Amino acid sequence: MQAAALSDHGPATYSDAGQSVVKVLPTWPGYGRPGFGAPDGTAPEGSGFFLHPGLGAAQTDFVVTAAHVVSRAERIEISDNEGRRVDASLIALDEARDIALLKAEMTGQGIILTSRQAPPVGLHACAIGNPFGLGHSFSCGVVSATGRKAGFQAIEDFIQTDAAINPGMSGGALVDAKGQLIGLINAIYTKEADIDAGVNFAISSDLLLKGLARLSKAFCSPTGEGMLSHCP
Structure with missing residues (x-):
């Protein structure tokens, strides 16, 4: 096992x-509003994180999540780790890569981006999300493989990890031991039930940034004065 797997991780x-990580609470047709007529965990829920597509870790009202969490939503809300709950608007969707960009009615600290290079196999990887609607959870494992293609969507570049991931964590953050983003949590591999079998996938930071660059072009002006003042 590579020495990178021995890196410390924990509260820091x-x-x-x-x-930077939030609950994403979509109201889907036929389901009650999460937390309002629908007990936590019974309506579709997901995760997301604050990230400015052009500025990275700046304070921002942009939230990134998985497209499959919000694509059918009639209403979208987010809730941060302090329990604040606000509406969010879907402003861009890339279903080929399973990436969505939201604009929330509050700001948060953008997550720290790591490089676009694939992380080494054996690197500690920690998943942060909202499993089963229970709220913020943090679990760690290692990077098991990179460059995976699993046939879930049209354009793929997955990081495989054994960090525990369960329903409700889609759209959450996969981070390294420094808290830097290495992927967007996307899927678990299972044949029988939605249970974690230790084969889990996150969209690589490289593919995520490429997708966000594509999505954000619609909100950048040639003079840099558009919705996103800095275009990636």
């Missing part, structure tokens, strides 16, 4: 990255 990692 959660403190750095956890403040």
Whole structure:
């Protein structure tokens, strides 16, 4: 096993990255509003994180999540780790890569981006999300493989990890031991039930940034004065 797998992780990692991660609470047709007529965990729920597509870790009202969490939503809300709950608007969707960009009615600290290079196999990887609607959870494992293609969507570049991931964590953050983003949590591999079997996938930061660059072009002006003042 590579030495990278022996890196420390713990409260500092959660403190750095956890403040950027939010619950994503979509109201789907035929389901009650999460927390209002629908008990937590019974309506579709997901996760997301604050990230400015052009500025990375700046304070921002942009939230990134998985497209499959919000694509059918009639209403979208987010809730941060302090329990504040606000509406969010879907402003861009890339279903080929399973990426969605939201604009929330509050700001948060953008997550710290790592490089676009694939992380080494054996690197500690920690998943932060909202499993089963229970709220912020933090679990760690290692990067098991990179460059995976699993046939879930049209354009794929997955990081495989054994960090525990369960329903409700889609759209959450996969981070390294420094709390830097290495992927967007996307899927678990199972044949019988939605249970974690230790084969889990996150969209690589490289593919995520490429997708966000594509999505954000619609909100950048040639003079840099558009919705996103800095275009990636």
